[in-house]
Amino acid sequence: MALLEISDLNIEVVTGSGVLHAVRGIDLAVNAGETLCIVGESGCGKSLMALSITGLLPPVARCSATRLAFEGHDIQHLSRRELEDLRGKGIGFIFQDPMTGLNPTMTIGRQLMEVHLRHVGRDREAAKTAAVSFLTRVGIANAATRLRQYPHELSGGLRQRVMIAMALMAHPRLIIADEPTTALDVTIQAQVLSLLKSLQREHGIGLVFITHDLGVVAAIADRVAVMYAGEVVETGDARDVLADPRHPYTRALISCVPSTTPSPAGVSVELGTIPGRVPLLHGRIEGCAFAPRCALVRDRCSTETVPARPAGAVEICRCLFAIEKREFFHA
């Protein structure tokens, strides 16, 4: 049984200019101890999808799914109280900007202890000991002193560590991290990634890691789901997907990323690009959402419904010509 199962998740957002179909028909599963990276560009629906799992969607968004289950139990119709119990104890959340996840008027210590008191036990001394222990575990020196500090007194890297400690305090089985390192410098990002992976390993936590950075995916993912225009277009083992993507969007996205290895002097390499723009998600999209920008588009792409099916080593690929196109790619 998967730790988290999502089937046919749809999210609609009511905007001034009509209803936006921000997430359309997503199926995903995450196992205990596994890292699933969800990768996509701005507006592809990755953050909304993450928020919907824990019932944190803004009021303007509606979500529906045929199944949204955590540890085998459907969590769609939980009461507010039950959801609050689930958040923290079952599923921890780490946001991109630690300043929005931390209360600026409370000390770090009080915020950490609150998690313990709410989810673990009522003993204040034990809560304090746990807070010090988790801060130490995420690599913060002088943890006891830090407890008395306010979020603004800490650097961005330290704040993100506090957020991670806070997510771990209630011993969750799943952590959802939404771009947790995007605002950080690369050297700090490397520390935070390494910390998350080792804590995950130690506690056997399932990790859903949302990012726009394919380099981060290559570094930490066991499995990856690539999102485009509200759909998952390709899912599979991260190494398979990155080494031999079957969806033209994944392939194009990878070709856009500049390598950190410089080419020999005098050799000029042109980066791959994706022509056109992401489609508006207001109306119904006929056929493949990527078809208007796809270099390998054919007539059927803009009319036929595209099934999600396995292609080669990749678990799921949403492309009518996934298998054949591979020959194109390699030609």
Add this chain to the structure above:
Amino acid sequence: MREPQGAPLPRLALEARAVSHSYPGHQAFKALTNVSIALREGETLAVVGESGSGKSTLSRILLGLSPLSEGRVLCFGKDIGSLSRRERAARMQPVFQDPYSSLNPRHTLAEIVAAPLLARGEARASALNRATGLLEEVGLGSAYARRRPSALSGGQRQRAAIARALIANPEILVCDEPTSALDVSVQAQILNLLQQQRRERKLSVLLITHNIGVVAHMADRVAVMRHGEIVETGSVRDVLLEPREDYTRLLISSVPDLHGGLHSERPWDAAP
């Protein structure tokens, strides 16, 4: 410094000589300490570093937008303080990070791009005409000339910003994190555009960035900054492939590389 021997060195387009700068305050903050860099004519020099390393302060000083506490800045051998604003603008132009705040929201794209020409007294009709032509050259067809920035995506805005920087035919482009606010597929388009314009116009480009991939892709030489000082300078291949300083090595090894990451060791993949 590691430089090839023998070949005659090209002219210097832009040079910082022992530049230091402090921001005033009750505890003055030293943003730059004794920084010397030289942008050669026709090359792309990247200045790379993390937040707070002083790279943006350096770019503002080189553009003549901020004063400097000590040292000299030379533009084609002339002290930048001795050049008028108009002379500076004719030789070098900036492209900033945030295309949402760097374009006047009340003007049409043609007016925004024509601004440098209008500022030096060119006739409005011919300036707008040239602006429309250049917009087309950077991939924004004539329909865009009458639109305002609010109708554009981030990538289209950055194209307009590049057109505005290029219209007065400068010799130097100073790009401060030109693609940091953009998605990777849009970044690729902007980097390709910058490369193409640089080749065609024989521009000298100073590129400020925190992104090692962008450095590797764009730059001929690179200067690594940390805490307001230059840590290491050299050809991009020397510095990225065989860094000499510990900090440079740390910086490079911290970058999760998509293309290398598949094959390289991931420490957490080892058995626990």
